[in-house]
Each structure stands twice: as structure tokens, then as C-alpha cells.
Amino acid sequence: MARAPRRHHHHHVYVVELSERVWNEPAFRRANPEHDILKPCVYVGMTGLDPDLRFDRHMAGVQANRFVLKYGLRLLPQLYEVYNPMPYEAAREMEVELAIALREAGYAVWQA
Template identity: 85%
Template sequence: MARRPRADHHHVYVVLLSPQVWNEPAFRRANPDHDITKPCLYVGMTGLDPDLRFDRHMAGVQANRFVLKYGVRLVPELYEVYNPMPYDAARDMEVELAIGLREAGYGVWQA
């Protein structure tokens, strides 16, 4: 008998980006109110474990260009409290988390 996947196996995750990402015009345009004392971040969602998803970004597999070029490490203190969750919740939380972090002054990329 085949096992059904758990409905709540999706995750949001946050990647710390190196400060050099600020040199990217698209990143600057997306973050006009960035507080330069706060780091730049990427927010994503995945059906994989966030550590595995980060490794895949860094290996160039379905990678966001900013994570591939500027990714430093995961920032679990910004997302662990939300995980795991169903797909629809993760999809919505990805957007909400990105908006909240941007409003708090972080530079944020969310695709």
C-alpha cells in the first residue's frame, strides 16, 4: 500500500545574502526602503527540508540567481516557528514573511 505524503510537509525558509547583492539594480529597485544596517535576505517556500533546498540552490538546481550568486546560509530563527505546514499555507506565508521582513527594513527578494 502506497503511503500518502503528509499534507503539512511544506516549509518557508530564509537565506542570508551577502551585502554584494545590493549592487544588483533589480534588488535595489525591489527594496527602496532598505535599512542598510539590516541584512539582505531571500525568502522561499519548498516541499523539501530547507537545508536540502538551500543545498540545491547552491548547486544550481532550480536556483534563484541571487541565492546562487550571493547565498551565505539559512537564517532559521526567522522561519522555523512556521514549519511545517500545508502547501497553501506555505505559499501564503512566503509572501507574508517577505512583506513583513521588508517592512522591518530588511532587503528582501522573494520570487
């Protein structure tokens, strides 16, 4: 009897640290009224690519979030590596859950 092939999970959530200059963007400021100024501003996303490659694509302007393109500094793997990789649906849900958790912890978060 043939076994069904195992599915390879290749989706990831990722977190990009943004320059504090993003705070000058009214939409970003409005989305983060409880921001702890001691915590960084971040972008939370999900991708089917390796997070390093996805970050490079943001910075090259390929399907880039405007805040990452203009203010992106670096990935913060300590905030997301534990969750990766995962199935697509799990990554979609985790993107939202991680953004909420980081915002509740005082981070200023943008999640598209």
C-alpha cells in the first residue's frame, strides 16, 4: 500500500525592525496608541519564502510594504523563529496572533 507523500511546510512568519522614524507616519502612530517607547517599531508578515529572502525583496521594492521599504532595518528572528516553518493557514493565523501579542507587549506594530 502506497503512503501519501508528507507535506513539506514552508510558510513563515517574520518580524522586521523599523527605524523609529516610522513613528512620524500618522497611520502608524494611530495604529499604536499604547506603544512603549522602550520597545522597537516592527512590521509582522508571513511568506512562503525564507524570511531573509522576503526581507531582501521588501528592501528591493518587490511586493514591498511601504513602511518596510522606507524604514526597514533588519529581521528580528528571536521574535519569530520558534514558530517556523508551518502550513499556510497556520502562518496566516500566526501573523495576526503574533502582531497582536507584540502590540500587547508594547511594540509598535504594523501588520498588513
